[in-house]
Amino acid sequence: MAGSAPTATGASATGTASSGGGGLVDPAGLATLTHEKMCTLLNADEAAAILGKAIGGPATGMLIKNLGTNCLYTSVAAADGSTDLLKIEFNVSGYQNSLALLKITGTPQPLTVAGRPGMGLDTPADPKAFVKAQLYVSLGDDPNSVALYVEAPTLEMAKKAAETVIPRIATLT
Numbered sequence: 001m002a003g004s005a006p007t008a009t010g011a012s013a014t015g016t017a018s019s020g021g022g023g024l025v026d027p028a029g030l031a032t033l034t035h036e037k038m039c040t041l042l043n044a045d046e047a048a049a050i051l052g053k054a055i056g057g058p059a060t061g062m063l064i065k066n067l068g069t070n071c072l073y074t075s076v077a078a079a080d081g082s083t084d085l086l087k088i089e090f091n092v093s094g095y096q097n098s099l100a101l102l103k104i105t106g107t108p109q110p111l112t113v114a115g116r117p118g119m120g121l122d123t124p125a126d127p128k129a130f131v132k133a134q135l136y137v138s139l140g141d142d143p144n145s146v147a148l149y150v151e152a153p154t155l156e157m158a159k160k161a162a163e164t165v166i167p168r169i170a171t172l173t
Contacts, residue, residue, distance in 0.1 A: 029172065033090070035061030037172060039071040041165045042088060047073035050160050051084050051153070068092045068149075085132070087151040088165060094144040098136045105134070113137045113159055114166035122155040133158050139169065 039059040048055045053075035061071040070089035077083050091098045099119055102108045108119040118137035135158040137148040148166065152158040 033069045033172065034063055035059075035069055035071050038069045038088070038090070040171070041168045042071070042073070042161065044073065046164055047086050047161075048075075050157050050164075051075050051086055053084060056083065068146075070149075084153050085151065086157065086161060087149070088161060089149040089151075090139075091136070091147040091149050093147075095136065095138040095140070095147040096143040098147040098149060102134055102136055108134075108136075111135070111159070113162045116166060118162070120155045120158065123153060135159060135162055137162050137166065139166075 039061060042059075044055040044059065047059070051073070056074050056076040059071050059073050061069065063069045068090040070087055073086040075084040099108070102119055102121055106121045106124070108121045111118045111120045113135070114137070116137045116139065118135055120135040121133065123133045133152050133155040135148075135150045135152075135155065137150075139146045139148055148162060148169075150158040150161050150165075152161060
């Protein structure tokens with residue numbers, strides 16, 4: 001996954017999809033989006049810079065029909081065996097539905113990320129907490145728009161990943 005950032009082919013990096021309520025991505029195009037293609041939005045060097053650690057191998061992920069596609073970057077294991085995860089996902093169930101999931105784990109804060117509305121929740125203070133920092137960003141102009149979901153060790157890392165990925169989304173459509 002190491003290498004240069006992806007470039008648009010016939011699409012504006014900040015353009016809008018032809019359908020989808022003025023959003024950045026056409027939900028219909030996500031139905032068959034592979035994780036390999038999604039993982040072109042962020043390369044391993046960029047993921048490593050965000051995490052502050054080397055990435056332990058190629059990005060992985062999966063397409064979950066009717067739910068979305070994700071891409072996972074895992075850091076090289078530390079001496080204690082722990083790793084950090086950076087997860088980027090399109091959630092096609094809609095931005096408002098995604099927020100319901102976020103509210104289960106805490107009280108999110110409203111954010112603007114790359115000019116888009118979002119909600120974020122930082123990592124809990126409890127070091128044993130399973131939940132990491134989470135960020136949802138609306139990619140459209142209505143409550144049912146596709147959401148970009150980012151999970152990272154901290155909310156700042158999640159925001160940095162989203163700010164890197166969002167301008168490149170048009171390269172997928």
